[in-house]
Amino acid sequence: MIRLEGVSHAVDPGTPALREVSFEITAGEQVVLLGANGSGKSTLLKLIDGLVFPTAGAYRYAGTLVTAAQLKDAGYHRRFRREVALLFQTPDTMLFNPTVFDEIAFGLRQLLPGDEKDVGARVHHWAETVGVTRHLHRPPFTLSGGEKQKVCLAALLALEPKVLLLDEPTASLDPRSTGWLIDLLQDLDVTTLVTTHNLSLAPELGERALVLGEDHHLLHDGPVDAFLKNRDLLIEANLVHSHRHRHGKTAHRHFHLHDWD
Numbered sequence: 001m002i003r004l005e006g007v008s009h010a011v012d013p014g015t016p017a018l019r020e021v022s023f024e025i026t027a028g029e030q031v032v033l034l035g036a037n038g039s040g041k042s043t044l045l046k047l048i049d050g051l052v053f054p055t056a057g058a059y060r061y062a063g064t065l066v067t068a069a070q071l072k073d074a075g076y077h078r079r080f081r082r083e084v085a086l087l088f089q090t091p092d093t094m095l096f097n098p099t100v101f102d103e104i105a106f107g108l109r110q111l112l113p114g115d116e117k118d119v120g121a122r123v124h125h126w127a128e129t130v131g132v133t134r135h136l137h138r139p140p141f142t143l144s145g146g147e148k149q150k151v152c153l154a155a156l157l158a159l160e161p162k163v164l165l166l167d168e169p170t171a172s173l174d175p176r177s178t179g180w181l182i183d184l185l186q187d188l189d190v191t192t193l194v195t196t197h198n199l200s201l202a203p204e205l206g207e208r209a210l211v212l213g214e215d216h217h218l219l220h221d222g223p224v225d226a227f228l229k230n231r232d233l234l235i236e237a238n239l240v241h242s243h244r245h246r247h248g249k250t251a252h253r254h255f256h257l258h259d260w261d
């Protein structure tokens, strides 16, 4: 369904974001995308969403090469935008409508023009699912961070996409909402690629992990569990943290492999 062959991306030659990345994701797979700050995760999700394009290599969605020219075709553009949905790392960049209702309805009105009654029914269904029904008449900018993230998610889910790309979807969510999101993703029949810095959550978001190194190459493509047990790979990916511990007057420093250690 998603196929990258030797994909590199650089905003300018001096700042690479992705280097020769190749992998394939088949329909229905749930994959976690890991990597340190700046390794290229958000860029990779934007590339799969057709917002940025490879500067070398090729990206195919359902067999078709995704290029700027291809997306200029109105019919293809509409189909692609309905099927592939990206939840941005910062929900504020997605919110611009006067009310939460209009925000969730926006994509539906753009991509499924026609029956406004049907739009209303879908908006209410997805608002209820993510738990924002009581906010439907509020301006989105007045919502809390977690509420905004839920509204953005409802707007994407309303399109019933085939591929859901989620960039740090739990970053603003409290523990209860995080649990709810994991259950929801497991119940949905969609292909998902989800980033997280919360390593203890990674196995809940998918069985397979793609890991980007700080040199923007793909460092690991395989089971999440195997990656999380591989101390050398974790250190290479810079996904361990070390900090000082104080015990009375003495202090020492060591690696923490997981966020619960």
Ligand SMILES: Nc1ncnc2c1ncn2[C@@H]1O[C@H](COP(=O)(O)OP(=O)(O)OP(=O)(O)O)[C@@H](O)[C@H]1O
Pocket (backbone or CB within 6 Å): 011, 015, 016, 017, 035, 036, 037, 038, 039, 040, 041, 042, 043, 044, 089
């Ligand atoms: N529009 C841009 N202009 C210049 N550099 C960019 C741009 N977009 C991304 N980059 C650079 O590309 C690299 C990858 O960025 P990206 O946002 O994909 O990282 P990330 O893995 O999502 O990081 P984080 O964990 O902090 O969200 C970074 O070095 C970043 O500064």
Ligand SMILES: [Mg+2]
Pocket (backbone or CB within 6 Å): 041, 042, 043, 089, 167
């Ligand atoms: Mg990012």
